[in-house]
Amino acid sequence: MIKKFISLIAAVSLSTLLLNAGDYNKQAEKDRVALKEYFAKKFANPLKNRGEYFPYATDKELKEGILPVKNSEDFRLGTYAFNKIGKEQYEELNEMAPYLDDIDEGEELYNGSSAIKKCFPNPAIAGEYPMFKDGKVITLTAAINQCLKKAGKKSWGWKKGKIAKLEAYFANKTKEAGKKVNIKINSQKAMEAYERGKKEYYSQRGYLKLSCANCHVQGSGQRVRKEYLHTLYGATTHFPVYRLKWQGLGTLERRIEGCEKDEGENPHKPSSPWVAEMIYFMAYMSNGLPVDGPDLRK
Amino acid sequence: MKIINNTALATALTTSILFADSLPSGVPASVMKLDVAKVCNPKTQSLKSIIALAEKYNPVAIKLGVEFKRLGIANSIYVKETKKAIKSGYKVTILHYKKKGKAKTKKMDTSKAAWRACTFAIRSLQQKEEAGKTYRMAIPGDGFKY
Numbered sequence: 001m002i003k004k005f006i007s008l009i010a011a012v013s014l015s016t017l018l019l020n021a022g023d024y025n026k027q028a029e030k031d032r033v034a035l036k037e038y039f040a041k042k043f044a045n046p047l048k049n050r051g052e053y054f055p056y057a058t059d060k061e062l063k064e065g066i067l068p069v070k071n072s073e074d075f076r077l078g079t080y081a082f083n084k085i086g087k088e089q090y091e092e093l094n095e096m097a098p099y100l101d102d103i104d105e106g107e108e109l110y111n112g113s114s115a116i117k118k119c120f121p122n123p124a125i126a127g128e129y130p131m132f133k134d135g136k137v138i139t140l141t142a143a144i145n146q147c148l149k150k151a152g153k154k155s156w157g158w159k160k161g162k163i164a165k166l167e168a169y170f171a172n173k174t175k176e177a178g179k180k181v182n183i184k185i186n187s188q189k190a191m192e193a194y195e196r197g198k199k200e201y202y203s204q205r206g207y208l209k210l211s212c213a214n215c216h217v218q219g220s221g222q223r224v225r226k227e228y229l230h231t232l233y234g235a236t237t238h239f240p241v242y243r244l245k246w247q248g249l250g251t252l253e254r255r256i257e258g259c260e261k262d263e264g265e266n267p268h269k270p271s272s273p274w275v276a277e278m279i280y281f282m283a284y285m286s287n288g289l290p291v292d293g294p295d296l297r298k
Numbered sequence: 299m300k301i302i303n304n305t306a307l308a309t310a311l312t313t314s315i316l317f318a319d320s321l322p323s324g325v326p327a328s329v330m331k332l333d334v335a336k337v338c339n340p341k342t343q344s345l346k347s348i349i350a351l352a353e354k355y356n357p358v359a360i361k362l363g364v365e366f367k368r369l370g371i372a373n374s375i376y377v378k379e380t381k382k383a384i385k386s387g388y389k390v391t392i393l394h395y396k397k398k399g400k401a402k403t404k405k406m407d408t409s410k411a412a413w414r415a416c417t418f419a420i421r422s423l424q425q426k427e428e429a430g431k432t433y434r435m436a437i438p439g440d441g442f443k444y
Contacts, residue, residue: 030439031437031438031439031440033439034437034438034439034440035438035439037438037439038438038439038442038444041444042444052444053444198437199430199433202433202434202436202437203426203429203430203433204425204428204429204432204433205364205425205426205429206366206367207366207367207368207418207421207422209425211429211433211436213436213437214436217436217438217442218436218442261367264366264367264368265364265365265366265367266360266365266366266367266372266373267367268363272363274363
């Protein structure tokens with residue numbers, strides 16, 4: 001009788017524990033689904049949705065420039081999911097993709113370092129970062145630098161060069177393995193980090209009083225000079241990216257620094273918890289989308 | 299050296315006093331009462347009082363990670379260089395800053411530089427407090443209705 005009672009208590013405790021573990025991402029999942037639905041509705045028929053979403057676009061732009069997005073997975077392409085002319089240019093440029101040499105160099109860096117191989121025995125891990133570990137958010141860039149430091153080596157920086165090349169190799173391996181973005185929120189502290197990242201993403205900042213969402217949620221599909229702003233949904237799937245503006249490969253940390261500057265704010269350090277938590281939120285929003293990096297952007 | 303130490307000490311003391319008086323966001327409660335159109339106006343206020351406000355609040359903005367930066371010039375540069383110009387009685391402030399690793403300079407009317415330093419320091423903090431109350435209004439599935 002006592003044995004049965006103990007088993008019952010253990011079963012109830014275990015199921016409560018499992019239920020709670022599953023609950024940590026409840027709000028994040030609600031946010032992700034709502035975001036996906038918002039973009040699906042917005043881009044289902046841009047011409048028909050003019051009044052609500054594209055009030056300043058011309059008829060010509062809506063008929064010929066902004067394509068309807070039928071499949072939400074296409075948002076992993078960023079602006080090229082709907083930007084007709086941009087997509088044509090993107091496809092032409094990608095015929096001889098400028099980042100191919102970077103992937104090869106990344107592979108050489110991986111194979112040439114026993115320390116990195118030991119830390120990342122499976123290189124197809126780009127979709128699992130950032131992850132919440134040891135009480136903080138660890139981006140892929142941070143994990144690589146931590147690994148080098150642990151092996152007594154100098155870290156590689158946070159924005160470009162070797163770090164971006166190794167990440168390009170990891171992203172390519174992840175893409176080849178057909179893996180998807182799979183960010184986990186499995187503790188109270190992880191949930192709090194996600195919420196902080198979300199708050200910062202939607203907060204207006206800088207002397208221009210812009211939030212990231214001004215451009216990449218409400219403003220997605222709007223034109224800034226000749227470029228169309230991409231969507232938050234799918235924004236992290238293709239990093240690191242080769243940007244024509246940079247004439248080289250860069251990490252997500254580098255891109256966020258650029259966004260902060262554009263908002264008129266003194267950017268946070270790429271190694272700061274602020275940037276890591278921002279990336280954590282952004283990457284969670286792309287959960288379930290295929291990893292698509294490295295890729296090309298203007 | 300002693301002057302630098304004293305200045306650093308004074309800034310640290312002011313910042314800690316401001317943090318003691320802070321709202322949950324870390325923003326000093328006193329800054330929320332300020333109207334930049336009045337307190338940073340060089341036509342009605344002395345340049346010394348304007349730059350003193352900038353000097354008081356910009357370190358808090360830096361600590362909270364919300365310091366403004368315009369065209370490569372962080373507000374701390376505006377504060378530092380304008381203070382120097384006011385002290386020396388120069389009508390023109392020369393801003394020394396770095397952009398992409400290169401040393402650069404920009405000339406600006408001292409009263410305009412003081413106005414900018416003051417406005418940027420105060421608004422960055424007020425904006426942080428305001429953003430904490432408005433950000434949910436932009437989230438699909440939360441406050442953003444479409």
